[in-house]
Amino acid sequence: MTFQELQTRAQHIRPARMDVVGATPFEISIIEKWEKRGWKVRYREGELEHCLQAAVDAAACGETDLLFCSGADNLKLIRFLDRAVSRDYKPLTMLQGFEVPSYPKVLWVGFTPMARYDSIPDAIKGVSVVAKSMAELGEPEARIALLSCVELISPGVHSTIWEATLAHMSQRGQFGKARVDGPLAFDLAVSPQAVSNKGFKSEIHGQADVVIPPDLNSFCTLTDEIHLTGPHTAVGIVVGGPCPIALPPHRDERHMTLSLQVASLLV
Amino acid sequence: MLKSAKMVMERARELAAKRRPVVAIAGAEDDDVLRAVSEAVRAGIVGATLVGQEVRIHALLEELGEDRNSFEIVNAENPKAVIALSVELCSSGRAQILMKGKVSTPDLMKAVLSPRAGLKVGKLLSHCAVLEATGYHKLLSITDGGVLSNPDFNDKLAIVENAVHVSRVIGVAEPKVGLLGVMNEPDPDFPSTIEAAAVARSCYVKGMTKYIEGPLTMGTIFRQMPEGATWKSDVVGDADILVAHSIEEANIAVKALINLRGAIFMGVITGAKVPLSLVSRADPPENKLASLALAAVISGASK
Structure with a gap:
């Protein structure tokens, strides 16, 4: 999967309805281009949390198909969104996709910020939502790596326990065609050379489509690190809610448009 | 201030010119670790004492095309003895860096932390x-x-x-x-x-x-x-x-x-009293060498 492929597919998506919350004048100027292409856009103005609640309620009633959020940092936004959605949709899952020169395809970093990953049901929901979203984006057999600091199951490292459980569920087909494996150290998720040097056997084989860090700190640190240490293109979306949500990691035209295009593929 | 791995390597060479630190390899019958140590010995930043089954270490060195005379070899037949001898080399001051080879990490750590070894300082x-x-x-x-x-x-x-x-x-x-x-x-x-x-x-x-x-x-x-x-x-x-x-x-x-x-x-x-080096099989060779150079610089500084 590349962003170019996703953008090409997005050009053929039929215009739908979009709610926009907290947008700056610059962001509105970009969304106006979508309106010109036939999208029906509703701009919500006022107190941020209140607007998000109204937009989420509209999505739950089937009155909107896509949500664009701005007006605060992404962690704050997803906290507000998670509060706004009904229990059926909790916890929401954040997906950030990166194209970096050293990796041959889009590397998605997935996380469910409001989940407690020591709660197996939350972890299962998060991974299921990621697997489903990958299938909708055209990768039904996505390789999903559950990250930890080791590849061995160790009672001293709690994340390895629930990750092993999920990997076992995957072997039994409980995540559809997605191939979920863990615990895996980051190098075994993204480097075939590291896998071969270690003689490690895994369905991921150093070619993960998605990596899922074990906790919020790891997710924030990993995504910030990719953003700030070298060239990249990035996309941010929130899945698992009443409609796909575009949450661009950068507020420039290129990244906003790309995030909206990818989110529109999930409508 | 050392600002790059190259500068760390140069500093390790400078220190080794005055006194070359010795690395004790616990469980040296590991081709990956042997390769890394051989490279560091050739680079002139460390000397090495290989602890493990002598026959197997000789065979591996031959397989890798390394000169066995570049290393001191201490024979130990089982992992317990390998760890005890390696830690003893460090406690007695005959080795200034400890490196993990083919032994269990928790067992090695336990031995290092044991009060009898006298290696725990922090x-x-x-x-x-x-x-x-x-x-x-x-x-x-x-x-x-x-x-x-x-x-x-x-x-x-x-x-x-x-x-x-x-x-x-x-x-x-x-x-x-x-x-x-x-x-x-x-x-x-x-x-x-x-x-x-x-x-x-x-x-x-x-x-x-x-x-x-x-x-x-x-x-x-x-x-x-x-x-x-x-x-x-x-x-x-x-x-x-x-x-x-x-x-x-x-x-x-x-x-x-x-x-x-x-x-x-x-x-x-x-x-600990000596720096511990643990390289992973997955690490590229330049990182393994750089890790040993850092251990050598730390060892040189604590003299």
């Missing part, structure tokens, strides 16, 4: 990864991604202390330490941010370093002050050490820099 052992990352203006340490699985408040203080020691060895007089968090201010919704603030304050009060702040997000540390910030920072944009909340966070951050950004990695376990 409060605890912790891993420090020192990275040369493209685009960053100096070496950056990230800790602890390798030893302590669930560090508590007191463990964090010791982790900072060990990492500050490594930074001082590479020439940073007053290391700037950032404790990573999901936001830049303590927030009761995220207990890790509260702990980061408490650890930062405690380390400052104890005088570990003049510059320590937390919680700070990775984004803030690398980039600039957050918009509208009412506080000033010496760490933002100029950190020497990043202290992660968990072993997973540090491990992932380090491996992402290596695998996605081509950072050069030097890893060492500190807190």
